Amino acid sequence: MKWLVVFAVAFTQFSYANEESKKEITSIEELIQIMNDSRKVEEVVRVEEQILSRVESGTNIGGGFATSDDLSIWCNTSNMILETYYTEAKFQGKNFFEANKLLSKGLYLAHGKIANENNSTFTLKALARGLELVNLIGAIDPMSSKESLESANNVLNHYYDFILSAVTKSLDLSAVIPLLSDLESCSDCRVDFEKFEYRFVEYAKMQLKFISIATLGKKNGVFYPVGNSEHFLRALELFSEKTKEDLRNSLWKERFSCAIAELDVLYMQLTLFNQGSRSMYRGRIEMAVQGFAQKMNTIINELNNEESCK
The missing domain is CATH 1.20.120 (Four Helix Bundle (Hemerythrin (Met), subunit A))
Known part of the structure; x- marks a missing residue:
């Protein structure tokens, strides 16, 4: 769980972005700055603590991925993060800019900056693509109109549903990880x-x-x-x-x-x-x-x- 704790601390230390800059987002770091501007540090800490309280594991999820169990824990943890930020975003009501920042941050935290070749889950792939989507549709661009932000919010909500139902549950947890588990238990067995x-x-x-x-x-x-x-x-x-x-x-x-x-x-x-x-x-x-x-x-x-x- 160390990687998630590090993110919780790091995100509270980001400086507030200047919404008047109106520049295009070109990096994950800029994306995170925009997601944190106009949000109180106490609120960021509260959300991260809520995530941590829901995840109970001693496994170093950010490391090795040596077994199917590690991948299963990571996938379930990512799901918990997405579900938490999905709920938080709904509380924003018609404030689509703030809602989109929360949805974008959920994708980023769930992805976790994990550059590990052994994590070949489709969930990780989908999260990375979600971050590309955020930028492509201007979901957290302060120059976007209210109508565009609302449209982007609808797209991101559907993408969350897609990851949670079609990717993590139907593919990784139901097919990929069981396949790996079978290979681990019997490498010579027919799969x-x-x-x-x-x-x-x-x-x-x-x-x-x-x-x-x-x-x-x-x-x-x-x-x-x-x-x-x-x-x-x-x-x-x-x-x-x-x-x-x-x-x-x-x-x-x-x-x-x-x-x-x-x-x-x-x-x-x-x-x-x-x-x-x-x-x-x-x-x-x-x-x-x-x-x-x-x-x-x-x-x-x-x-x-x-x-x-x-």
């Missing part, structure tokens, strides 16, 4: 990798479905953005690339080779569009949302039906 790969592909699909749930609505067969349309475009850019990488690491990568290629093209098109090259869809955001959403939905259906190259 059901087919079951694991099925869960793995489900995870890849759920990343794309998360975007649809968090940012899109559909009426009469037409997709429309819920909140800020730019949030959909930037989130899809991030997760089209990540889903492609995940599928490439699957034992079933040949089965989904066409979906991987389609995700690669989708990512490149989104990157160009988001960087300002908007000749595609004649530069119209509503047409872009509809077009990219249809492409995303096609890929999801291909993965659902396991017919990527049919």
Whole structure:
């Protein structure tokens, strides 16, 4: 638990950021400064103490990860941190800037700055991607409008749900860690990798479905953005690339080779569009949302039906 205690102390020592600076966030350190500005030190300590009181383990979670038990403890600890900050953020009501700072800080603390090659959990991967998402959608940018902050808050709330249900519980705790445990107890035994790969592909699909749930609505067969349309475009850019990488690491990568290629093209098109090259869809955001959403939905259906190259 030493690493978590260190974070609790370190976070109370950050200097308050100047909200008038209005500069783009380019590092985790800047992100944490913004998350702590306008919050009283006593409140930070109270939240950290609440987390520590809920986590009972003598294991050095920030170290070794030598066994499946270590990973299980780390995953459950991360869940507790996320649940705590999710609840704290809800108490902010319509103060979406403060709520987003808490949600962002929860992702950061749960991730824990753990640079350990033995922690290969999908939870850790999802937390790192969540921090990228925070920056991409301007969730804690003081220049963002109230409407944009509210839209970002909706996205982050859905992302928390995604990690807690689809990643930690359904993948790491139910598939990855039991697989490691089986290998530890009997290295020569036959392991059901087919079951694991099925869960793995489900995870890849759920990343794309998360975007649809968090940012899109559909009426009469037409997709429309819920909140800020730019949030959909930037989130899809991030997760089209990540889903492609995940599928490439699957034992079933040949089965989904066409979906991987389609995700690669989708990512490149989104990157160009988001960087300002908007000749595609004649530069119209509503047409872009509809077009990219249809492409995303096609890929999801291909993965659902396991017919990527049919």
